[in-house]
Amino acid sequence: MNKSPDATRRSDRSRRAILDAALALVGEVGYNKLTIEAIAARAGVGKQTIYRWWPSKAAVLLDASLALAGDAETDGGWTGFPDTGDLAADLKTVMRATVDEFADEKYAAPARALTAAGATDPELGARFTERLLEPQLALYEARLRTARDAGLLAADADLRLVVEMLVGPLTYRWLLRTGPLTHAFADALVDGVLAGLSGVGKVTESR
Template identity: 55%
Template sequence: MPDEKGPDHSRRKERSRRAILAATRALVAEEAYEKVTVEAIAARAGVGKQTIYRRWPSKSAVVFAAVLALSMDEDADGQSVALPDTGDLEADLKLVMRATAEEFAAPSFDRLIRALNTEIANDAALAAEYREKLAQPLEEAKKARLRSAQEVGQLDADADLDLVLEVLYAPLFQRWLHRSGPLTAGYADSLVDATLRAFGP
């Protein structure tokens, strides 16, 4: 008899995982979040709901896993995160901020992130996991790029990097959260310009 824990079994588990996460993203993009159920995710993915519950304890955990896999390019385990470093801080930040604005403006991503934020606001354990697995690694990657800019004199050597990131990202998040204006490339560029004026050498 074939070994149930061998390579074929591992491949089947990985296919199921990817199918579940893809189904979650698709359903959240299509439906009101409160109408999305684990049963619906299982049906869309072509698996039994117990397959989902064996891996994730709740719908919110599946949604977080879907966001994490998307953010980490479908490989959340052990993948490092890095920002571009061409030697030109302004160009690199504008590239990243434009991509961020475009991502948040995309309807499918918008609904997925709003769903995740709804769960985080009401689930302290999920908020802690989000911080550990997604927010903190991204922040450390951003700080690493800012430190390299400090080393070559493109950023104030005494700048508080946490504050730099807040000035850079918080207005974009606020505009997205409150739907108070368009998330355009021009807006992303203006945030970079303002941040560099505030924290330049």
């Protein structure tokens, strides 16, 4: 028998309350002190309700982060790179937006927690990469592919390598807090990577 509309709405409300509670709590107490019991209490549901849908707090937090990313798109974010014809400007737009997101604890706290948890939990790390990280990196690759097709990058350019050259230093500075994370730093990364590509003529397939 199908669920009644009211039951479905209640279920959806409960799921969203759980996801919102996980996001709020990880920002308040950190991942290590986050518990299923605390999430359940904040969401106003029973602990078994959470375990019916998720096997662990990490799984709850991953789905909460995915929901948060979806909310950002709905609230005026974009699902693809801008393509103004100016590769450097387009990359800087996205990198600056990433800096702003990293500075917002609403996004940064769950992302930092999942990154740390994924380092010691290979299964979680793989899910985090597949469901949250890879779709974002694919947007970079798609924009770089357009630039490559336009002759702005070498035909055999390793696009994933270029993406990692851009995103890697930004993420490193954010995770380890090795220096200020600013728009100027993001711009310098873009300028440095593109200047390097121009300087060597091409980025060949990595081995």
